[in-house]
Amino acid sequence: MPAPLQQIRFCTSADGVRIAYATSGTGPPLVKVGTWMTHVELDWESSVWRHWLRELSRDHTFLRYDARGCGLSDREVPELSLDAWVRDLETVVDAAGIERFPLLGLSQGCAIAIAYAVPDVEFRTPLLYKLVRHPIMLGFLLAFWGTPDMTAGHLLFAVMTTGYIRVALQFEERDLIKLFGMAYEEYRRRVPMIIPFLPKR
Numbered sequence: 001m002p003a004p005l006q007q008i009r010f011c012t013s014a015d016g017v018r019i020a021y022a023t024s025g026t027g028p029p030l031v032k033v034g035t036w037m038t039h040v041e042l043d044w045e046s047s048v049w050r051h052w053l054r055e056l057s058r059d060h061t062f063l064r065y066d067a068r069g070c071g072l073s074d075r076e077v078p079e080l081s082l083d084a085w086v087r088d089l090e091t092v093v094d095a096a097g098i099e100r101f102p103l104l105g106l107s108q109g110c111a112i113a114i115a116y117a118v119p120d121v122e123f124r125t126p127l128l129y130k131l132v133r134h135p136i137m138l139g140f141l142l143a144f145w146g147t148p149d150m151t152a153g154h155l156l157f158a159v160m161t162t163g164y165i166r167v168a169l170q171f172e173e174r175d176l177i178k179l180f181g182m183a184y185e186e187y188r189r190r191v192p193m194i195i196p197f198l199p200k201r
Contacts, residue, residue, distance in 0.1 A: 015079060017073070019065055019074075020072030023061055024053065024057040031102070033116075034067035036108065036171065037070060056104075063093070063096055111172060133173075133187065133193050138195070138196075140165065144161055
């Protein structure tokens, strides 16, 4: 089966920021919420992201975009906030002409997806979220570091990805505080970020 092609387009958010978005594949829509450090053109050929993007495009019209300040979107922007990111998501889906769609929210995209889909969401802590604030990231770290054969290449990958996760979580925490306010602040005081039973930070 030939690899799907992608089309890159641009739209303009409410505050004049130009947002780059890409569509690929055919079928029902699937929208990946923008996060930092993306590039819709370069990620398509990246050995890290290429297989994910093509697989997600196999049975869907897959739509993704570069968040403001990243990739092909405008780099100099008047505002970086949860509200601005939600408006950008609204702008992209309107420009693409889709109305009903599932959202794929990774990293800070999770908070943006929640704010877009359920503006007055209630803060809850199911299952593993009672032990750590970011159990999915804990799972990633266990997978990255839990190899029986730690080659130099794998070690470099694990170190770089751990650094990325650590930085990305700071942005996500900031967005979650904006979204949930005091409820999330109190949760931060009770529950460690990523390693169970460590002091809370």
